[in-house]
Amino acid sequence: MPEWLNALPKAELHLHLEGSLEPELLFALAERNQIALPWADVETLRSAYAFNNLQEFLDLYYAGANVLRTEQDFYDLTWAYLQRCKAQNVIHVEPFFDPQTHTDRGIPFEVVLRGIQQALVDGEKQLGISHGLILSFLRHLPEEEAFKTLEQAMPFRDAFIGVGLDSSEKGFPPRLFERVFAKARSEGLHAVAHAGEEGPPEYIWEALDLLKIKRIDHGVRAIEDERLMQRIIDEQIPLTVCPLSNIKLCVFEHMGQHNILEMLERGVKVTVNSDDPAYFGGYVGENFATLHEHLGMTEVQAKRLAQNSLDARLA
Ligand SMILES: Nc1ncnc2[nH]cnc12
Numbered sequence: 001m002p003e004w005l006n007a008l009p010k011a012e013l014h015l016h017l018e019g020s021l022e023p024e025l026l027f028a029l030a031e032r033n034q035i036a037l038p039w040a041d042v043e044t045l046r047s048a049y050a051f052n053n054l055q056e057f058l059d060l061y062y063a064g065a066n067v068l069r070t071e072q073d074f075y076d077l078t079w080a081y082l083q084r085c086k087a088q089n090v091i092h093v094e095p096f097f098d099p100q101t102h103t104d105r106g107i108p109f110e111v112v113l114r115g116i117q118q119a120l121v122d123g124e125k126q127l128g129i130s131h132g133l134i135l136s137f138l139r140h141l142p143e144e145e146a147f148k149t150l151e152q153a154m155p156f157r158d159a160f161i162g163v164g165l166d167s168s169e170k171g172f173p174p175r176l177f178e179r180v181f182a183k184a185r186s187e188g189l190h191a192v193a194h195a196g197e198e199g200p201p202e203y204i205w206e207a208l209d210l211l212k213i214k215r216i217d218h219g220v221r222a223i224e225d226e227r228l229m230q231r232i233i234d235e236q237i238p239l240t241v242c243p244l245s246n247i248k249l250c251v252f253e254h255m256g257q258h259n260i261l262e263m264l265e266r267g268v269k270v271t272v273n274s275d276d277p278a279y280f281g282g283y284v285g286e287n288f289a290t291l292h293e294h295l296g297m298t299e300v301q302a303k304r305l306a307q308n309s310l311d312a313r314l315a
């Protein structure tokens with residue numbers, strides 16, 4: 001990665017902590033927790049990281065998360081991510097975590113939260129990286145389950161800045177979560193949601209109008225709807241775009257087709273993020289680097305993208 005790209009101060013606003021679980025740490029945690037794995041070794045697991053769509057990735061991502069059991073595991077996961085951030089001049093993070101992925105396996109909510117939170121606090125003190133944590137609901141599960149998760153989270157209200165919506169997009173439109181998002185907002189939480197990754201522009205409209213989100217996660221399919229594009233530009237609603245993820249999950253066939261710079265030039269407040277870096281081939285720095293390499297991103301454009309990420313912070 002060019003040093004000038006690495007040196008740019010940036011924020012990461014779209015990162016799933018569970019998606020930062022590198023195969024090496026996954027195997028180490030499996031050994032520590034005495035869990036048998038279906039993969040022979042790190043290389044075999046890494047070679048399984050070939051996906052035709054979002055669902056194929058999610059199946060492996062949820063399987064991988066099974067090694068996370070103790071508060072120390074969640075601490076180690078988060079700490080490893082923060083060290084990557086430090087090395088790439090990421091000065092602020094607003095990561096997601098998916099409580100239901102863990103509570104549905106019998107891991108208490110507070111075990112997950114305390115491990116993550118302690119690492120974030122240490123990251124602020126020892127690495128100088130500020131943070132705002134986002135609790136994300138799994139949209140393939142019923143809204144009732146999201147309500148239960150929000151209830152579990154409320155005793156720890158101060159540990160979060162907002163709620164998000166992730167997992168399988170197609171067939172699970174934002175409107176299904178209108179009531180739980182209203183409840184979260186009434187508690188003073190910010191709202192964000194994955195929309196327009198695989199799903200149609202209508203899902204982005206719903207996320208804006210019904211969930212009243214402050215930022216759109218992905219949102220690359222907004223370009224198919226001119227009226228939506230105008231709104232996003234007029235209202236300067238940030239998009240947290242994840243280039244390497246979009247290629248790995250076949251949202252675009254190859255990086256040369258990615259629309260992030262076209263959006264930037266049209267005045268959309270786009271940002272660069274890694275989504276699930278352990279699975280998609282790189283952290284935020286590598287995502288910037290691929291735009292430089294394959295789309296000819298200039299230094300001026302890179303600076304605007306980095307500044308957008310700092311401007312689009314919610315914490
Ligand atoms: N890219 C993505 N889209 C939806 N849900 C996710 N969970 C983790 N990564 C995701």
Ligand SMILES: [Zn+2]
Binds near residue numbers: 015016166194217275
């Ligand atoms: Zn995501």
